[in-house]
Amino acid sequence: MRSPDPGKAALFLLCLLPLGGLLWDAASGGLGANPVEALSRRTGDWTLRLLLATLAVTPLRRLAGWRWIARQRRMLGLFAFFYACLHVANYLVLDQWLEWAEIVADVLERPWVTVGAVGFLLLVPLAATSTDAALRRLGGRRWKRLHRAVYLAAGLGVLHYLWLVKADLTPPLAYGAVLAVLLLARLPLAAALRPALGAPSGR
């Protein structure tokens, strides 16, 4: 039995705040003139933010020596998946009203939708194998290899956003830049720099 973790409880509530904001705005008319579009943007944004937060865990643990944060990674990843599910549900139900002919045409004919759909589908097995039992069943090595798919999913998420934008590429490029930094921080060079940065070794 683990001891209660106040940090985890706080982070859990923090991750629910965007949902609270959405529900509040939906009830009070704060989603504006086109609520379906607003829901799509906001759930998409929070999916990307939480994916990036998940990917920030390992660099922060290694480079900054924040060991406590490693325990929060699973929850961050599952919240990213949760907001991705809301994003997809909003698209399927409120945007397309489950008109499958339109949905299939969208996914097959429009690369930015294809990319988003593939990114989402990649997250499904990761969420499904997020339990301790699944980790034991798969074995650490295979589990780790499978969960590397998160890099691809995050990249596809950024591409999905980039492709959608009409003129101002700044927000998707900002996500892309953060993703690039988080990936670069994993390279051996970054690890070699660790002592130079003066961070505790974390071991």
Add this chain to the structure above:
Amino acid sequence: ERLEVAVRGRFSTDEAPTSYASVTGYNNFYEFGVNKRDPARLAGSLRTRPWTVVVEGACERPRTFDIDELLRRFPLEERVYRLRCVEAWSMVIPWVGFPLAALLKAVQPTSEARYVAFETLHDPEQMPGQRRRILDWPYREGLRIDEAVHPLALIAVGLYGEVLPNQNGAPLRLVVPWKYGFKSIKSIVRIRLVPEQPPTTWHMAAPDEYGFYANVNPDVPHPRWSQRRERRIGELRKRPTLPFNGYAEEVAHLYAGMDLRRFY
């Protein structure tokens, strides 16, 4: 501020108008930011008096009009038009304005005038969105002359019976209801009669996505989304998009014999 409306009902749809709050709070006007709520928040910095419009080029009597002179000179009409954005949403807007044809007639176009080119004010001081080169400022649009003199083509100076709010393109803007919204250029300072098809802003930015003609056409998809349906602001379900935004009877003859897939 109320406007004196002389004529009502000509070419007007009887569909329910979109709420004033949505018409004035959900805008694409990149001169004031790329988010739909930015223009309502930021367009206060636009000064609409004094304001002049140059009408020049291939015409007998080129000249500069003061906005107040235009308001006195042309009887104002209310026209309740559908507006279909290229992003697949739509509104119904009770515009107040006068036919573009009346303004063009005043300068007596010559036979050289085959197209009309329009320009928005370019002043990053007043239009903060122009401080970044998101588009090739100033915003430019154009029509073929027969489109421009079509009685549906309107210069709007108001909506809902009142002076046009800045975020909707004050003090005067174009409204071409059978074309996607981006053709209906806002806050116009220059109108030029020209012999050749003029360059237009969104076409320059993404030629395969935004054509010069930009007639509403459910059969020609945007590369990134279908144009077959649209969401009327205020409604949740989508409705079918109509050819020429429902104005086919009035305007389809302008394009007789043209391949509208090529000239999208």
